[in-house]
Amino acid sequence: MTISSTSRANPILLVIHGGPGSTYSMFEDATQQFARQFTVVHWDQRGAGKTYRKQKVVPRNLQTLVEDGLTLTQKLKRVFPDVPIILWGSSIGSILANLMVQQGENLYDLYVATEQMTQDSHQFAYDQLLAETKHQSLRRHWLQKLPADAHHWTAKQINQFNIFSAIQRSDVPNMVTTLFIKNMLQNRDxxxxxxxxxxxxxxxxxxxxxxxxxxxxYRRLLTKIGMPFVIFQGAHDPITPAQATQRYFDQVQAPVKKLFIVPGAGHLCLFARPKEVSELRRLVFANKYDDRGCRPRRNLA
Structure with missing residues (x-):
């Protein structure tokens, strides 16, 4: 776990990375920008990154990671008493964070998702890429090897499609080369x-x-939440397209909910466009906290 901040009084931004096992702790440049406004907590989950280097242990199931995350949150609350905690789940991490909120809603003050995985994400992504490659026979031939109904894809097929689709987009920062590989090579740590x-x-x-x-x-994803509910969505995300995210967002009931479309971004939109996180700070401080400084008032629109 790494903690970056300019003030212990800043709200905590607890990052739940995707993957599985795809830690985000190498994104030093973006983290430095986030840390001006938040106490940023990057956690290499069980079976991921530097945690896996120290101990070759993998999670038994998703619930293992959910329980790990809740335990970590409770420790953060002891170290940073009376500081609001924002839970940020990205990609597959949005599933974990979603389950964490359902099992420990009283621990958090705001839920944020980027690259929110939904029941329709893969189908929309497949249909979108198939339409875009209709004049490119080799790419189309590869895509048509996958089942037309993406709801029946295996995790292996999903992983292959995600890598393939990320490589195809040249109009947004590439998830693999521009973001992961570049940041790993440039990060001194x-x-x-x-x-x-x-x-x-x-x-x-x-x-x-x-x-x-x-x-x-995916029917396990929350549809009702008692805290502000926020999604940041890359406008040109080839893996979790905006149409699928919008459909899920419309179903969720929350006292405050916001959907921010990040222009010029694909998957991992806040690492590609870290300045967009300022929208999150404005939302956090637009909500008045109670006398303990923790829980946003529920009656704000």
């Missing part, structure tokens, strides 16, 4: 052993969780 552990951890976590992810029931 990332050794070659850490880079190796990142790759090994992703493989190990995939083997541990792929069957559960294959069968995940």
């Amino acid at each position: 990332y050794s070659w052993q850490d880079c190796l552990a990142f790759i090994q951890g992703m493989r190990a976590s995939y083997r541990a969780l792929h069957k559960e992810l294959d069968a995940f029931d």
